[in-house]
Amino acid sequence: MRDIIITLIVFGSLPFIFKRPYIGILMYIWISVMNPHRLSWGFAFSYPFAAIVAATTLVALLLTKDPKQLPRSSIVWTYLAFCVWMVVTTLFAFFPAECTDLLIRMWKTAVMTVAMILLIKTRRQIYLVVCALCLSIGYYGAKGGVFTVASGGASTVWGPEGSYIEGNNEVALAFITIIPMMYFLVHETPNKWIKRGILAVMALCAMAALGSYSRGALVGIVAMMGYLWWKSPKKAVMGTVMVLLLPAAIAFMPDKWTARMDTINTYEQDESAMGRINAWKMATNLALERPLVGGGFHIWTGNIFALYAPNPNDVHAAHSIYFQVLGEHGFVGLGLYLLLATLAFRRCSWIVRMTAKRDDLKWAATLGTMIQVSLLGFAVGGAFLSLAYYDVPYYLMALVVCTGYLVENTLKAEAAAARASANQQPRAVAAAPQVHA
Known part of the structure; x- marks a missing residue:
């Protein structure tokens, strides 16, 4: 029964996506983040719903007559540079064939994140x-x-x-x-x-x-x-x-x-904590030997630990978004990753600063502050987890771009209207008839 319900919802949404492509972004988030098909037990469990929704959304994006220009945002270009750099590190990886699946998964997120930036343009969206x-x-x-x-x-x-x-x-x-x-x-x-x-x-x-x-x-x-x-x-x-x-x-x-x-x-007495520290040291040693490209996605294995870890027998996952990126993509990758987070956080501060005292844009100030809180929680908690490619933070950064672009356009439109009004006022005074006593 769950399989049928999920299938009907997904396929029933496709005509609406063609009519309003931003609906495809909402559906994709629902499928990729919630994974509702994983709540079923039949054919829907492994059915490629996300791919179907993504393909439909991209086709609808190409067919729509709305403008398709990316905002001039350093966040966007840094994110794309980070994604491109992952392609480079995969080419020079220890095990490039094993890296392909993770690279494709990351690029799927990147494509839909860019699609979100292109399609989400209003406060309601x-x-x-x-x-x-x-x-x-x-x-x-x-x-x-x-x-x-x-x-x-x-x-x-x-x-x-x-x-x-x-x-x-x-x-x-x-x-x-x-x-x-x-x-x-x-x-x-x-x-x-x-x-x-x-x-x-x-x-x-x-x-x-x-x-x-x-x-x-x-x-x-x-x-x-x-x-x-x-x-x-x-x-x-x-x-x-x-x-x-x-x-x-x-x-x-x-x-x-x-x-x-x-x-x-008392982390020194905890085997799990010491295993994480061993993994962090392994990633650091690997990056020092290969500072530009790191080792690629698939490095948390016994073979790599035998080469770079202080304790080669204590094999762990990265357990840190920072050491995960450092080990897999080198200092260049880590630099781009940290720059991306910094730019998003600073853009939120700009949004709050420009809108906090305006009733019509106060929603943007609240959103900017809450995204900052979310990103801070992820940055601190992620220091102990291997979640560098988790899609939600990238969606939040896309929301920062969309919100900032909307606020910027609103402020520019108001400034242009004010200038036009100021230019028209002297002309009106000059054209007024003179009255003689």
Whole structure:
């Protein structure tokens, strides 16, 4: 039954995508982030719904008469340079054949991210993209939060099978990254019952993040809360709420959760933590020997650890977005990755600065701030997870480009109208008839 429902929804959306191509972006986000087909048990489980929606969206983009020019954005060009550099590093990789699948997967995200930038042009469309992201991750957050509360935090929350966020650590980072975007929806939604529903899902996502037993997620939550407090105009109120809520949520969790979190302070005695450090040192040694191109995607294997790791027998995944990019794409790749994040964060600051005092554009200021909070949570939590190619942060950066472009065009139009009005006023005065006494 689930297979049929998902198939009908996807194929039923295709005519609407041809009519309004931006709908294809919403559908693609839903399929690629939520993976609804993975909730079925029949033919839909492995059916290429994402490819069908992506192809339809790209054809509709080519056929539409709307302008198809990319904004002049350093974010866009840095992102494309990063994607091109991954092609270069694959050509010089230790195992280029094994890298192909990951390269293709990353470029699929890149193509749809660029398509989003081309198609999402209005405030309503931006709002709908945020809704699609929140719905896709919020489903698992609400489900995981209920599971955590019902089990008293005794069981671990996991993500959707076959996705970037299948693991408990990865899905926890997804939860904390999406909570700020839900906060934006609360501000943008006039209906009080919908507001309450979103707030409830936010709380459940937070509980689900704790229920994942992810130490990186806890660090990310603390970083996000600290940044929110710093940016809040009502620091006393915000601080009081945080002081009350986080300790209460932590107190709810069982002793084994507290014991796991305590290993943050005693990481030298934790085998998992020391294994991560061994992997980070391996990536650093590899990058020092191959500083431009690194080793390519497929380096977290025994053969590579035997060459570069201090402990060649302790083979781990990167467990850090930074060391993952460094080891796989060298210092050039890491530089582009960090530059991309920095440019997106700075553009958010520009959006907030230009719109915070305007009622008509205050939504953009709220969105810019919340994207900053999300990116900060990802940057901190991602320091301990192999999620450098997770698609949601790239979609958020695309939203930064779309929002910034919309704000910039609005300000330019107003400035042009003001100049035109100023130029017309002297002419009107000069043309006025003179009256003689």
